Amino acid sequence: MxxxxxxxxxxxxxxxxxxxxxxxxxxxxxxxxxxxxxxxxxxxxxxxxxxxxxxxxxxxxxxxxxxxxxxxxxxxxxxxxxxxxxxxxxxxxxxxGKGYPLEEFYGKEVLVLGGGVGMAPLRSLLLTLIAQKTKFKRIVLLYGARTPEDIVYKDQFAAWEQEGVKIHRSVDKGDGTWKERVGVVTVLFDEVKLDNEIAIVCGPPIMMKFGTFKLLEIGYKPENIYLSMEKNMSCGIGKCGHCALGPYFVCKDGPVFKYSEIKNIEDIWD
Ligand SMILES: Cc1cc2nc3c(=O)[nH]c(=O)nc-3n(C[C@H](O)[C@H](O)[C@H](O)COP(=O)(O)OP(=O)(O)OC[C@H]3O[C@@H](n4cnc5c(N)ncnc54)[C@H](O)[C@@H]3O)c2cc1C
Ligand code: FES
Structure with a gap:
């Protein structure tokens, strides 16, 4: 070869x-x-x-x-x-790196929790889940942005909703046109009754931190919370050590990690 x-x-x-x-x-x-x-x-x-x-x-x-x-x-x-x-x-x-282990989500409710540009990998994930939606119990998206102007994929949420995704959105600061929720993304948890099965989180570090704490508080298990971790990278293939996260290299062992794998590593939210 x-x-x-x-x-x-x-x-x-x-x-x-x-x-x-x-x-x-x-x-x-x-x-x-x-x-x-x-x-x-x-x-x-x-x-x-x-x-x-x-x-x-x-x-x-x-x-x-x-x-x-x-x-x-x-x-x-x-x-x-x-x-x-x-x-x-x-x-x-x-x-x-490694992607989301989709087979582990089969038959379960999948909660997708996103903030800002963190919606980028989550859009790919949502399109993948939608393409095989009968394999999942339910798909729920909670998405937050700073202002209505900062929402990405503005014209695509309606199509995802038509495919059966349950969507709730919030902005930190509304404007005259905004009719949905105002507040940080975790305020959306009181709008939806969840089965606490699988949660996938991607967004700015502060949102990932408080999102994860909220998920734990309402009963999600650490091994069922999947986080997309970001570290400065160079080689991207596990050779240079730039992306070390405790015993892991984010480029090779991630970027997707279960919270249970990394919860004892210092400064994971920095
Ligand atoms: C696995 C992975 C996937 C990513 N996916 C996306 C994506 O889909 N869309 C997107 O917009 N961004 C994504 N990022 C973040 C993106 O890689 C950084 O924004 C980019 O590397 C910044 O490069 P720069 O040369 O423009 O900025 P620089 O000039 O290098 O730095 C600008 C600022 O950003 C900070 N910074 C640099 N790199 C990172 C990083 N990796 N994470 C956090 N802060 C950083 C620096 O500390 C500095 O404050 C991802 C990062 C990783 C590791
Ligand atoms: S970027 Fe070189 S080891 Fe991860």
């Missing part, structure tokens, strides 16, 4: 750019070779002459010809990504 270089990106063309919020855009990429990924895995996105950074695809893994990646402007690489236009050429390395 030919040896492939794990550091060599696959060339991909940007075919669509969608402005989600003032600081978040979704890029559709068509790679020269098909990239098959499991929902929850990530890729390293290279901007030529700038560098690379890790992102989780936000599209369905069942769509093989193209991949959506939703990116918040945070610093050097993401600023360069936000300048990309249709037709530009970039690189993709991956898929890397």
């Amino acid at each position: 030919p040896l492939t270089n794990p550091y060599k990106p696959i060339i991909a063309k940007v075919t669509r750019v969608v402005d989600e919020t003032p600081s978040i855009k979704t890029f559709t990429l068509v790679p020269e070779e098909k990239i098959e990924f499991k929902t929850g895995q990530f890729v390293q996105f290279t901007v030529p002459e700038v560098g690379e950074a890790p992102f989780t695809p936000s599209s369905s893994p069942f769509v093989k010809e193209e991949m959506d990646i939703t990116i918040m402007k945070a610093g050097r690489v993401t600023e360069a990504i936000h300048c990309l236009k249709e037709g530009d050429i970039v690189g993709i390395r991956g898929p890397l």
Whole structure:
């Protein structure tokens, strides 16, 4: 079997750019070779002459010809990504890490708890759950953003609801048009009766922390809470140690972890 270089990106063309919020855009990429990924895995996105950074695809893994990646402007690489236009050429390395263990969710209620751009991997997950929805007891989405303007995928929630996903949303600060809940995302727990089976959380560290504590308080078991952990990365394949989290490397052993696996590690929410 030919040896492939794990550091060599696959060339991909940007075919669509969608402005989600003032600081978040979704890029559709068509790679020269098909990239098959499991929902929850990530890729390293290279901007030529700038560098690379890790992102989780936000599209369905069942769509093989193209991949959506939703990116918040945070610093050097993401600023360069936000300048990309249709037709530009970039690189993709991956898929890397482990995805969500979907088989463990079969027959159960799956609660998806998201905040801000943390909705990116969760969109991929939701599309995957919806595609095989008869395998799950119920799919519930609780999503929070800072303001109505900061909500990503604004035009897609209605379609997910039509597919049977029970959706509740909140914003920290409403405006004249906002008719849903105001408050941090955990306020949504009083709107829905849950079976406390499987919970999947992704968002800013503070939201992951208080979201997890709320889940534990209402009776979720630590081994049934799945968190997407973010650490600064370099190699992405378990060689350099940049992404160490206690005994784990986030790139190789994660980025998805059960809370029970990492709860005794110091500073997991930093
Ligand atoms: C597995 C994984 C999946 C991710 N998926 C997404 C995604 O789908 N969409 C998205 O918008 N972002 C995602 N991120 C975060 C994204 O990788 C960072 O925002 C990006 O690396 C910042 O690069 P930069 O060069 O623009 O910023 P830098 O110039 O490197 O830094 C800007 C600021 O962001 C902080 N920062 C840098 N890297 C990270 C990081 N990995 N986590 C937290 N803070 C960081 C720095 O400390 C600094 O304060 C993911 C991160 C990981 C590890
Ligand atoms: S990024 Fe190098 S070990 Fe994880």
